[in-house]
Amino acid sequence: MTAVDPSVTGKGVPVTRRGRRRGETTVAVVARLAGVSAPTVSKVLNGHPGVAAETRQRVEQVLREQDYRRPDAVTQAPMLEVAFQALESHLAIEIMRGVAQVANARQLAVGFTETASGPGWLDHVLRRRPVAVIAVYGAAMRREHARLAASGIPLVALDPTGEPVHSVPSVGAANWNGGLTATRHLLELGHRRIAMIGGPPGFLAARARLDGYRAAMDAAGAEVDPSLLRSGTLSYEDGLRHGRALLALPTPPTAVFCCNDLLALGVYEAARRAGRRIPDDLSVVGFDDLEFARWSGPALTTVRQPLADMGAAAADLALTLATGTAPPRLRLELATTLIARASTAPPR
Known part of the structure; x- marks a missing residue:
């Protein structure tokens, strides 16, 4: 790999050099200044465990202060x-x-x-x-x-x-806005019984998308039926499982907003098994716009993340x-x- 001069990148990132010039810091010098043994310095340099956090910080501080460079490292780009x-x-x-x-x-x-x-x-x-x-x-x-x-x-x-x-x-x-936009799209089409299959409750993005869904429903005066709210692991399998449960309800949803595209594909399969056609009997919206979304049958309406x-x-x-x-x-x-x-x- 070719070395890169920091002046080329314009970012001042360090480049490891081969060899050691006279006067450059050695492991022994670092060990003496940090008050530890040379093997301890080597452990820190190589990211090995077995060094107390306080000792590691002290050694790393000396390495930075002395602008230490490995003598045996191959020349490489940062x-x-x-x-x-x-x-x-x-x-x-x-x-x-x-x-x-x-x-x-x-x-x-x-x-x-x-x-x-x-x-x-x-x-x-x-x-x-x-x-x-x-x-x-x-x-x-x-x-x-x-x-x-x-x-x-x-x-x-x-x-x-x-x-x-x-x-x-x-x-x-903008996950909250994505959830809002997806749900508003379904509301504008005339749906009111809109289910949502979300992600793990502790997942920040999933919570924001659910909050966006709730905000859109509230703004439209549409009731949120607790039986239509499900959460899972953002997997195809959970989309299938929750999709089957939703479609088996006495009054099933007419639309489902899924927290990601994999969940949406699972709902597609649940609809197929239940004999429901998409979008005639059930509208589905995903989130992410992964490459397979446009190839689904039918092509999936989704919220694009600019990944x-x-x-x-x-x-x-x-x-x-x-x-x-x-x-x-x-x-x-x-x-x-x-x-x-x-x-x-x-x-x-």
Whole structure:
């Protein structure tokens, strides 16, 4: 991999160099200044466990103050790390596309890791010494943020599932407005008995979409029947399960707003098994606008999240933080858009 001069990127990100010039700091010097052994310094440098948090912070502080550079490291471009809960997520590809677009323009490498692999994922990330980390759909990550901050590595949360650490900047979509727009679309078609299949109650985006649904129903004077509100794991299987239960009600819904496109596909299958036609007997709206939404039969009406733009915005924010510049605000929300296709129609 080719080295990149910080002046080329314009962001001042450090580049590891081969060899050591006279007068440069050694592991022994760092150990002496930090009051620890050389093996302890090596553990910190390589992200290994077994070092007390206070000791790790002291060593990392000395490393920064002395501008330590590894003597044996191969020349490499600075790296931007993206941490996903699961890389096989249907959303991951679009997010990666946006991150890669920004990284390529700045001549940065991009690394990917899975947080679901276990608590050791951060040790591997610290070993790679990225210029910044983007955590996608992560929880609060207080402990991880503290360790990254101690290493001088900024963290950005992309659509966090839980309430993010107050000092961690985040990027997300306008989920409340998306829920409002989806439900308003169904109301304008004439539906009043509108079900919603949401996500886990602790998932911030799912809560915001549900609140948007409730706001639209309230504004239209439409009653929210508690039996029409379901929550699940944002999976096809839960869409099928809840869809079958909703269609088996004595007075089933005429429309269903799903918290994501996978749930909507599950409802499609539930309708097929119940002998209901979409949109003649049941209107369905999803959320995300993943690539398969337009290929569904019929093509799915859904709320588009600008996933690639969210990835790019998170990368821009992370690299701004890497230069020591404070962001203008801690939360950035990108607009969502209703994409009306063939799965919605007026009720019969």
